[in-house]
Amino acid sequence: MKQKYIxxxxxxxxxxxxxxxxxxxxxxxxxxxxxxxxxxSGSVSSTDKExxxxxxxxxxxSDNTLTAGDQSGSKADRELTRKIRREITKNKxxxxxxxxxxxxxxxxKVTLRGPVKTEEERNAIVAAAKAAAGDGQVENQLEVKxxxxxxxx
Numbered sequence: 001m002k003q004k005y006i007x008x009x010x011x012x013x014x015x016x017x018x019x020x021x022x023x024x025x026x027x028x029x030x031x032x033x034x035x036x037x038x039x040x041s042g043s044v045s046s047t048d049k050e051x052x053x054x055x056x057x058x059x060x061x062s063d064n065t066l067t068a069g070d071q072s073g074s075k076a077d078r079e080l081t082r083k084i085r086r087e088i089t090k091n092k093x094x095x096x097x098x099x100x101x102x103x104x105x106x107x108x109k110v111t112l113r114g115p116v117k118t119e120e121e122r123n124a125i126v127a128a129a130k131a132a133a134g135d136g137q138v139e140n141q142l143e144v145k146x147x148x149x150x151x152x153x
Contacts, residue, residue, distance in 0.1 A: 077105040080133055084110065087128040094121050101125060101142060110138045115145040 081103050089099050098121040101114035110133045116122045122142045129138045 074107075077108065080108065080110065081105045083132045084129050087132065088125055091124060091128070094124060097145075098125060103129070105133075108133065108137055111141060112138065113141045115143050117145065119144055 084103050084105075088094060088101070088103075091099075095117045097114075098116045101112055101116065104111040104113065110129050112125060112129055116125065122140070122144055125142060126138060126140050
């Protein structure tokens with residue numbers, strides 16, 4: 001019985017190799033040379049800089065900086081955050097980056113954090129937050145970031 005199991009496994013392995021399923025890294029059936037090393041579209045070129053968030057991570061670990069974990073669980077604070085987020089996401093002029101900023105509400109005080117692409121986006125987000133929370137209740141920590149030439153919606 002054991003002998004049949006081994007020979008079935010051997011046959012299955014042979015079939016896999018014969019049909020090409022056992023070949024890793026081969027791209028010959030798609031017209032490629034089989035070498036995928038130069039075909040990676042997500043690679044970083046030698047002129048691009050690697051992302052370095054060391055300073056941001058250090059800042060976020062300090063007790064002085066609010067993070068998403070500091071969002072209040074009160075119904076009023078959650079509703080205020082929801083209202084601001086809804087206004088931001090329905091604004092067709094904002095990039096995806098801007099629509100994903102952090103909105104942290106604690107005791108009616110709103111903190112806005114994260115990158116935006118332009119000063120106009122920054123102003124639009126702050127205006128939406130002030131309209132919902134009140135002028136003196138918004139702390140603006142949004143950062144205008146230079147684009148890398150990649151397209152964003």
